[in-house]
Amino acid sequence: MTLTAYNRVPIPSFMYGTAWKKEATTALVLQAVEAGFTAIDTANQLIHYDEARVGEAFLTLAKQGIAREQLFLQTKFTSVNGQDHRTPYDASADLTTQVKQSFDSSLAHLHTDYLDAYVLHGPYSRRGLAAEDWEVWAAIEQLYESKRTRMIGVSNVSVEQLTLLCDKARHRPMVVQNRCYAALGWDKEVRELCRAHDIIYQGFSLLTANREVFADPEVRHMAARYGMGLAQLVFRFATQIGMLPLTGTTNPQHMTEDLGADQFTISPEDLQRIENIGL
Numbered sequence: 001m002t003l004t005a006y007n008r009v010p011i012p013s014f015m016y017g018t019a020w021k022k023e024a025t026t027a028l029v030l031q032a033v034e035a036g037f038t039a040i041d042t043a044n045q046l047i048h049y050d051e052a053r054v055g056e057a058f059l060t061l062a063k064q065g066i067a068r069e070q071l072f073l074q075t076k077f078t079s080v081n082g083q084d085h086r087t088p089y090d091a092s093a094d095l096t097t098q099v100k101q102s103f104d105s106s107l108a109h110l111h112t113d114y115l116d117a118y119v120l121h122g123p124y125s126r127r128g129l130a131a132e133d134w135e136v137w138a139a140i141e142q143l144y145e146s147k148r149t150r151m152i153g154v155s156n157v158s159v160e161q162l163t164l165l166c167d168k169a170r171h172r173p174m175v176v177q178n179r180c181y182a183a184l185g186w187d188k189e190v191r192e193l194c195r196a197h198d199i200i201y202q203g204f205s206l207l208t209a210n211r212e213v214f215a216d217p218e219v220r221h222m223a224a225r226y227g228m229g230l231a232q233l234v235f236r237f238a239t240q241i242g243m244l245p246l247t248g249t250t251n252p253q254h255m256t257e258d259l260g261a262d263q264f265t266i267s268p269e270d271l272q273r274i275e276n277i278g279l
Contacts, residue, residue, distance in 0.1 A: 001262065003244055005174035006198035009150045011117070012039040012072050013239060014259060017204060017248040018054055019043070025050045028250055029057035033066065035255035041177075041202075041246060043076035043121060044106045046086045051075060055110040062111075074117035074175075075106045076155065077140065079132075082121055095132055099139035103148070117175055118149040122156035129164050141171050151175055153199075159189040166197050177202040177246075182210045182278030186241070195242060204246040206234050213277055222273070226264050235261040237274045 002010035016032040018025055018041060029040060043049045058068065077099050080091050089101035107113060120140060124132040137154075144152045153175030154165065166172045176194050180187050180203035187203065194201040213219055214230045223233040231247075235258055238245040247258045266274070 003200050005151060005200045006172075007151065007174055009116075009174065011151070011175070011200060011244065012037075013244055013262075014235070015039040015041050015072075015074070015202065015244060015246045016255075017041045017246040018050070019048045019248060021053075021248075021250070022050060023053070024250065025053035026056045026060070029054055030060060031252050032255055033057075033061060033071070035252060036259045037255065038070065039072035039074070039116075041074045042110075043078055043119075044088045044102050044109070045076070045078040045083060045121065046088075047082075047084050051106060052109040055112075059111055068112055072116045073110060073112065074119060075110065075115060076119040076121040077102045077136065078121040079124060079136070081124065095135045096139040099136055099143070103143055107148075114147070115149040117151040117153055118143055119153040119155050119175065119177060123154070123161050127158070127160065129161055133161075137165065137169055141169070144171055153177065153202075157190070159193055162190060162193055166193070166199075172197060173199055175200045175202055175244075177204060179203075179205045179209055180238075180243070182213050182274075185279060186238075186243075186275060188275075191241070191243065200244055201242065202244045202246060203238055204248075206238060206245055207231055207247075210234070210278070213274075216277060218273065219277065222270055226266070228261070228264060229257060232257060232261040232264075233266070233274075236264060236266055237271060240266055240271055241275065 001013040004010050016037040042051045042054045044051050088105040089098040124130050140152050143149050151174040153173045155177040191201050223230050235245050
């Protein structure tokens with residue numbers, strides 16, 4: 001199953017995230033693909049990701065006969081304030097140069113000559129969009145126009161910031177990736193804006209950011225009624241409301257179970273209960 005953004009590029013409806021995997025990254029990406037994941041998310045940010053080890057997995061997969069074109073590969077540009085001293089670009093260079101250097105570094109790490117999605121890891125400030133954001137976004141737009149990436153997007157973005165991008169950018173984002181809290185209506189305002197503009201909403205930390213949901217007796221009873229685990233219930237909920245979920249599980253059995261979340265359908269009444277569970 002795939003989702004399609006306004007530029008008509010399809011993206012698999014479930015994505016494997018590689019944050020915090022460190023030296024286990026290569027083996028876990030291989031396990032994820034073996035389980036059935038065809039979309040992989042990473043970032044050129046050594047604090048939380050090891051992009052080069054994702055690339056090692058892709059080399060191994062190619063030797064196994066799984067071509068690069070069979071997989072959806074998404075990575076990110078992370079600004080200086082999201083990096084440690086190991087920046088994948090010249091931190092003293094202008095921002096346009098930083099984006100280009102980071103992008104080229106990502107292609108080298110990942111052993112590819114194009115990306116499926118290139119994402120701004122987050123705006124420079126919590127409110128509004130600064131001059132730095134517009135310069136970086138323009139550089140990302142240039143990469144899209146040059147066809148070196150098939151989609152562009154933004155992560156960790158507020159509804160106010162996304163509205164500005166949709167209204168004023170040359171190319172509005174095709175994907176948005178946010179941490180998704182039940183207590184905030186599962187990021188309802190941003191999701192609704194994405195739906196209005198045919199942007200694919202990717203939700204991460206659906207499990208780790210919402211531990212209170214798993215403790216809720218009603219949700220536990222609901223999962224038991226459907227004969228599914230709590231994680232499967234949350235992932236199925238996400239896909240039914242139009243979200244593309246990410247999972248970062250390190251357990252091969254859970255990888256398979258997570259992908260099996262499409263084997264049942266949550267009723268409209270139960271969907272509404274889960275959507276309002278943290279409010």
